[in-house]
Amino acid sequence: MPVTSDTQTADLNxxxxxxxxxxxMYGHVYASALRAVALHGIADQVADTPRPVADLAEQAGLDAGALRRVLRLLAARGLFLEDADGAFALTDAGQALRTDAADSQHAAVLLFTDEMFRSSAEGIESTLRTGEPSFDAVHGRPLFDHLAATPDKSRLFNAAMTSLTTGVNEQLTRACPFPxxxxxxxxxxGRGGLLREVLTAHPDLTGILFDQPQTVADHLLDTGELRGRWRTQGGDFFTTVPEGGDLYLLKNVLHDWPDEDCLRILHTIRRAVVPGTRLLVIDAVLPGNGTPHPALALDMVMLMTLKGRERTAAEFEDLLATAGFRLHRIVPTEALSSVLEAEAV
Structure with missing residues (x-):
């Protein structure tokens, strides 16, 4: 049937x-499409100039028709742009999909679309009934035990955490009140990304990176500019932390744990310090009044994978007070997290 003139002038939008x-409802479809293009490095192929789908498919060994449809879907979400000739380019929002971008989120995309998290998300219904992380039920062990037993997943997790904090550490360093x-x-x-930024910005400070031995062994501190100003120490923050520091950092740690474990960590730090020692807790702070916040999605990840949670200012203040710290102020940042400045009493 020929196309009528009325049809030709109709507004198809x-x-x-x-x-x-x-x-x-279609959220898992978008996430799967995003994972597919990340796995095949499509963003790197269009980093500099738009390219026809046929060229992209040939280079990646993919079906051109299927690839166009996947890219068209992601273009509708603002990550790619299709021109009049059918070539695709990255938008500004899509630049972070590149592996070589300064703020690359490539590893984070691969982590949060990995089967570890997909299967845990599918198990949220059981979490609603039990209150327990669906990750444990699906994988038969807690997240960090699973990572310790699967080196490839552990490497992906560490790479994703590094990518998520790229650029963020610089913002936090500017926002935090350092001596x-x-x-x-x-x-x-972790691997010391934040500590590296802090020591670089404050040349008279020294630092101690404290985490699990296998984590600090892969640290990022060995640069000429920082030589002689840092050391690493492996251990368990539930039992001990380095003593004698002037300022302690807890970045994205407390949200991994339920209140009772947060108190164990905070009590460990309190035993290692003298009154007046400052503690900076860096975590998302939820409004507490129903206002939407980008960390609500992260709170759902905590629900399904760990027994942790995102917290309100009042909840943080209660935890700190119970462990022997007084909350002085909360400093918002350009990043997802805020900085809670507390002092040992």
Whole structure:
């Protein structure tokens, strides 16, 4: 049947916009499409110039028709742009999919679309009934035990955590009230990305990176600029942390744990310090009044994978007070997290 003139002039975008319900209903489809292009490095292929789908498919060994449909879906979400000739390019929002981008989120995409998290998300219904993380039921062990037993997943997890904090550590360093001199102890500091930023920005500070031995062994501190100003120490922050620091950091640690374990960590730090020692807790702080916050999605990840949670200012203040710290102020940042400044009493 020939196309009529009426059809030719019809507004093909006159349909109702997608509803929040349908966006959520298809959420797993978007995530799977995102994972597929990340696995095949499509963003790297279009980093500099738009490229026809046929070229992209040939280079990656993919079916051109299927690839176009996947990219078209992601273009509708603002990550790619299709031009009039059918070539695709990255948008500004999609640049972080590149593996070589300064703020690359490639590893984070692969982690949070990995079967570890997909299967845990599918198990949220059981979490609603039991209150227990669905990850444990699906994988037969807690998340961190699973990572310790699966080196490839552990490497992906560490790479994703590094990518998530790229750029963020610089923002946090600007926002945090650091002293001009003294020793900063980064408790549960991972590979030391934040501590590296802090020591670089404050040349008279020294630092101690404290985390599990296998984590600090892969640290990021060995640069010429920082030579002689840091050391690493492996251990368990539930039992001990380095003593004698002037300032202690807890970045994205407390949200991994339920209140009772948070208190164990905080009590361990309190035993290691003298009154007046400052503690900076860096975590998302929920509004507590029903206002939407981007960390609500992260809170759901905590629900399904760990027994941790995102907390309100009042909940943080209660935890700190119980462990012997007084909360002085909360400093918002450009990042997802805020900085809670407390002092040992």
């Amino acid at each position: 006159s349909h109702r916009p997608s509803s929040p319900l349908h966006d959520l 001009e001199e003294g020793t900063v102890v980064d408790v549960g500091g």
